[in-house]
Amino acid sequence: MQLTRPRLARMIDHTLLAPTATEAEVAALVAEANELGTWSVCVSPSRLPLPGGAGRVRVAAVAGFPSGQHTAEIKADEATAAVAAGAHEIDMVIDVGRLLDGDLVYTEKEVRMVREAVPAPVLLKVILETGVLTDRQVIDACQACERAGADYVKTSTGFHPSGGATVHAVEVMRAAVGDRLGIKASGGIRDYPTAVAMVRAGATRLGMSASRTVLEQAPAE
Known part of the structure; x- marks a missing residue:
């Protein structure tokens, strides 16, 4: 597969979710995303609205991150507040x-509650x-998410000791949802x-934080 730099960039959520992330680091993330041409930036909801806006890129925010052990009501409220503050997409963590x-x-109930709280055109992963x-x-889990109205299913937070995305997990997810949902690979x-x-x-x-490194390795065209 010839995955060129521009095409790959448009598939990337340029991500900074470290609990120590500062305002300056978030601003640098946004500037880098615009320079690289990534699809979006993915940040913690406490960093919204983004000072100075997001430029040309979309904004994704997490809900129930990273443990997923928040109540469904809290996740729905968190997603609602993030969208009100400028998020176009929500990446929620299920209670695994x-x-x-x-x-x-x-699982289906909590995804549906967040979906109802942030209906389309907000994208729900x-x-x-x-x-x-x-x-x-x-x-x-993929089938429950589909029934509840999710747009994407996503592999990982990148914070769990079990690791991040694997090729096998993505293959299983794709087989489960066919072409009906998107799949986001994240972590590692x-x-x-x-x-x-x-x-x-x-x-x-x-989803990645090493976007510049990955894109610099990609063919230009």
Whole structure:
């Protein structure tokens, strides 16, 4: 696959979610995203609205991040506040413990609550933390997210010790949702070959902080 620099850039959510991130670092992230031509910046909701705006890029904010152990009501309120402050997209974390309990009803309920709180055209991505799930659990979670109205399913927060995105997880997710939902691979994408592998497996969006390094390795055209 010839994934050129401009095409790849438009698939990237340029991300800064470190709890120590300062206002200056967030401003630098936004400037770099505009320079590189990424699709969006992804930041913590406490950093919204972005001082000086986002320029040409879209804004994504997280909800229930990174543990997912917030109540569904809190996630919905957090998403609502982020959109009111300028977010175009929400990346919410499911309560993965509930999913491991087999409570798919809860998974579907919490995703639906956030979806209803931030309806289209806001884009809703749902983080599953695939590193702790079996293939069957990934499939079931993807289908629950689809029923609840999600636009994307996403592999990982990048903060869990189980690791980030894997090619296998993306393949399982793509098989579960077909072409009906987008798939975001996130966590551990630090070079161009890894980015290409995720796209080949079915990812349509990539979350990363090493965007400049990855794009500099990509062919210009």
